Amino acid sequence: MIRALLAAPARYWPEWSPHLTHAFAAAGLEVDLVAEPDGGDFDYVIYAPGGTLSDFSTLPGVKAVFSLWAGVEKIIGNPTLTMPLTRMVDPGLVEGMVEFVTGHVLRHHLGMDAHIHGQDGVWRNDVVPPLARNRKVSVLGLGQLGGACARALAGLNFDVVGWSRRAKEIPGVACLSGDDGLEEALARAEILVLLLPLTPSTGNLLDAKRLALLPQGACIVNPGRGPLIDDDALLAALASGALGHATLDVFRQEPLPPEHPFWASKGVTVTPHIASATRPETAAQVVAENMRRAEAGALLLHLVDRAAGY
Numbered sequence: 001m002i003r004a005l006l007a008a009p010a011r012y013w014p015e016w017s018p019h020l021t022h023a024f025a026a027a028g029l030e031v032d033l034v035a036e037p038d039g040g041d042f043d044y045v046i047y048a049p050g051g052t053l054s055d056f057s058t059l060p061g062v063k064a065v066f067s068l069w070a071g072v073e074k075i076i077g078n079p080t081l082t083m084p085l086t087r088m089v090d091p092g093l094v095e096g097m098v099e100f101v102t103g104h105v106l107r108h109h110l111g112m113d114a115h116i117h118g119q120d121g122v123w124r125n126d127v128v129p130p131l132a133r134n135r136k137v138s139v140l141g142l143g144q145l146g147g148a149c150a151r152a153l154a155g156l157n158f159d160v161v162g163w164s165r166r167a168k169e170i171p172g173v174a175c176l177s178g179d180d181g182l183e184e185a186l187a188r189a190e191i192l193v194l195l196l197p198l199t200p201s202t203g204n205l206l207d208a209k210r211l212a213l214l215p216q217g218a219c220i221v222n223p224g225r226g227p228l229i230d231d232d233a234l235l236a237a238l239a240s241g242a243l244g245h246a247t248l249d250v251f252r253q254e255p256l257p258p259e260h261p262f263w264a265s266k267g268v269t270v271t272p273h274i275a276s277a278t279r280p281e282t283a284a285q286v287v288a289e290n291m292r293r294a295e296a297g298a299l300l301l302h303l304v305d306r307a308a309g310y
């Protein structure tokens, strides 16, 4: 019998354990799934931030840790986590992110706020938005999520450029990399989407200097990670009118404290880290498949590259 620990906030247990149990059975695995360390040995840890487990050296027999989150910045630096670590790549997560990003890009593209907030008897028919084909959108990060969003936006006819660490080819998307590529992607971005992981190379990537490269009035949609952007520089750029709007889903501190100036800034839409949730019904199958692979001695899917930080 395989033993697995679901090391996650308490609310995960009722939500996840039925789906995990079902997925293990469907994968032909006999698994004793446990909510708390009980002094016994474990073969695997299924992990989400916010639970009680912080010292993985207390679980010496663990063969792999499967993260239920796509972003692993909260555990990748844990020195006690010496076993292989996988992150979540899941069709539900991708679909959810594509919906969030296209929704918010379309909101800014169409100037929907003018009408949603302008129900005041004034007939505002003087602004005709360009067609999507004439709207320049840049997506930073072309991985599982950014790549899917770039493809979806290109499918809606947006003029899309993407930027990633390694060179890429995505039909309908001009793919850039390197420092020059970043400058080019920023300089043209009427709407900028951030889907980079948080790593030592991406923290504060959008500092005052890089924010100043964006065209006048540009909008930002950030479902990546809060620390990708310098908060103060962003607020200053919004206050001066250099930037038009920022839709922010992720923050340096979550929940975002009530006194944080983002809440009161007219140029900011705060969403509470809801861009795309890991859906247990699809994600449990990803965990089960990786456990099946580990038991069969096969290569794990979605292994985290610790040197790259994601």
Ligand code: NDP
Binding pocket: 070, 071, 072, 089, 093, 140, 141, 142, 143, 144, 145, 146, 147, 163, 164, 165, 166, 167, 195, 196, 197, 198, 199, 201, 202, 223, 224, 225, 249, 250, 273, 274, 275, 276, 277, 310
């Ligand atoms: P991936 O690892 O699949 O993709 C990451 C992308 O970022 C890759 O294209 C990678 O380049 C690029 N990248 C990483 N470092 C750099 C760098 N230094 N310079 C340029 N490009 C870089 O991740 P996902 O797409 O699955 O997820 C992205 C992030 O989205 C997560 O890390 C997480 O922070 C966030 N997220 C947010 C959610 C929310 O609800 N708000 C939900 C889920 C995830 P390359 O292709 O060359 O490797």
